[in-house]
Amino acid sequence: MTDIRVNSNSEETQETTHFGFETVNKSEKASKVAQVFTSVATKYDIMNDLMSGGIHRLWKRFTIDCAGARPGQRILDLGGGTGDLTAKFSRIVGEKGHVVLADINNSMLNVGRDKLRDHGIVGNVHYVQANAEELPFPDDYFDCITISFCLRNVTDKDKAIRSMFRVLKPGGRLLILEFSKPVFEPLSKVYDAYSFHILPRMGQMIANDPESYRYLAESIRMHPDQETLKGMMDDAGFEQTQYFNLTGGIVALHRGYKF
Known part of the structure; x- marks a missing residue:
């Protein structure tokens, strides 16, 4: 807003x-968000595992399953950070396919590049520093776009969603994996207590950076709820838009198609 x-x-x-x-x-x-992710980049993966108890891996696996990527396709992993989804897409699309790992933050992009190369993932992956609001790609270019745990940090979310729509091929799909609003009130209270009390303390102990993790908790609360985000995708031109609540709505996966 x-x-x-x-x-x-x-x-x-x-x-x-x-x-x-x-x-x-x-x-x-944008500059404030950049400071946060430059600060957390080297501890990002370990903090993800600790903060979610490893459940983020299941959320991402579900996203991969829903993406429907196939050999030879062109995929954009936007805000892909340290490359978890990129690694999986690289194996799926194969030598004839193409995966772009794009992130606005160069520190995150460097961590992702180093990690994937250490795992022998080269050849069909390319790295681009890019702003989601102004994607530097041609119209109708990608078969699939994923953006995971990133959209809430974007300044103009509507503009970013329109930009993603533009670079998708007709028949392409966008998947947005993001923290959302718990659907059960008791869970919401527990989640708030965890986010605002435990999470910053973990940030202090593991990354020596409680403020960045306090921002991450606050950014989740300011992000549009499930129905609002679905409406934003519809307004951008996506069709057959739907969402899946994961872990009681703590996270939601939205999917829409361009026809």
Whole structure:
């Protein structure tokens, strides 16, 4: 959501958005998010395992299953960070396929590149530093786009979804894996307690960075709920849009098609 802030002294109108629970100028958010992910990049994988108890691997496996990727296809793993989905897609599409691991943050991209190369994943994977709102790819280019645990950090989510729609081929599909809103009230209370009390402490102990992990918790709460995000995809032109609640709605996978 974007608000309008008027500076009464200069009569200058500025667009604002959220950075966690903080209201910031829209032009400032990208740099603030960059600072967070530059800080957490080297500890990102281990913190994912600790924070989710390893369940994030099951969420990502479900995403791969729903993506329907096939040999020879062209896949964009947007905001792909350390490359978990890219690694799986690389094996599926094979030598005749093509996977682009794109991330706006160069530190995350470097960690992902090093990790995949250490695992012998080369040849059909390419790395691109890219802004989701202005994707540097031709129209109708990819068979499938995934964006996992990234969209909530994007400044203009509607613009990013439209950009993804543009670069998808007709018949292509977009899958958005993201933290969402728990569907059971008792779970929501437990989740809040975990996010705002335990998570920052883990960030302090493991990564010596409680503030970045506090932001990550806050960004989840500010992200659109399941139905709102579905509507945003519909508005961008996607069809047959649906979502799957995972782990009681703590995470949701949205999928839509371009026809």
